[in-house]
Amino acid sequence: MTFTVKNTLALVLLSTASFATLAQTPLKGCAAKEANIQQQLDYAKAHNNSGRIAGLEKALSEVRANCTDASLQAQREDNVREKEQKVEERQQDLKEAQASGRSDKIEKRERKLQEALSELTEAKAALQR
Template identity: 30%
Template sequence: MKKTLIAAVIPFVLLSTTAFAGTQDCATRVSALKSEIQTAQQFGNTQKVRALQGALAEVQAHCTDAGQVQRAERKVQDKQNDVRKAQDEVRDAEARLREAQARNDAKKIQKAQEKVSDKQDKLREKMDDLRSAQADLAALKG
């Protein structure tokens, strides 16, 4: 039972570790992959070991800290664009709300207020993503 549970959990742990690999410095990526290889070996997951060893070889051959910084900078730029788009959507929703208020249409006002609230929530998410990307970039730059 324990082995089944552990075997079911391991892929999620491995995925969560590699999900952040794009914003880690190269030494951290190598270390994380080596740790994942050891874990996969402990559980006899030979396919996972081979895949991780291939990933490790790629990282060792191609990863540069300067490249990681560039990738993180691109990610920050993408997140900034996402924030700008979300801000535009909030402005548009607020304009529709003002129009509904000018017409004094209670049904449309309610619907427009819900839209504004939804767009503001999405904007907050995008801003959180941006702050996270900026923190990753700052960590890479030291």
């Protein structure tokens, strides 16, 4: 098969498009965690924050040495279960406050329930990262 300039150009464009698509694929699991820490580290270095740099370098080292996607997923699943339990507790607290009829307690318990629901939503979103 003879490659013409037109065929070669088309091949180069297709390859470039493939690499661009790969570069846009969001990172997941430990790779995402490592990239996040690296981004924070770069920012800390740019701003000469030596205390933050030391902590982030340690965190990056630990992620590289110990993180596996399976362990990270298990951690995140545990976190979701904890948040679900917290929501259940807050729902029960709200029922008790409603039974007491005190509006100040009801408002406080509703606010706490909303916070717990928000934390649960964040924990579930982390499962996808």
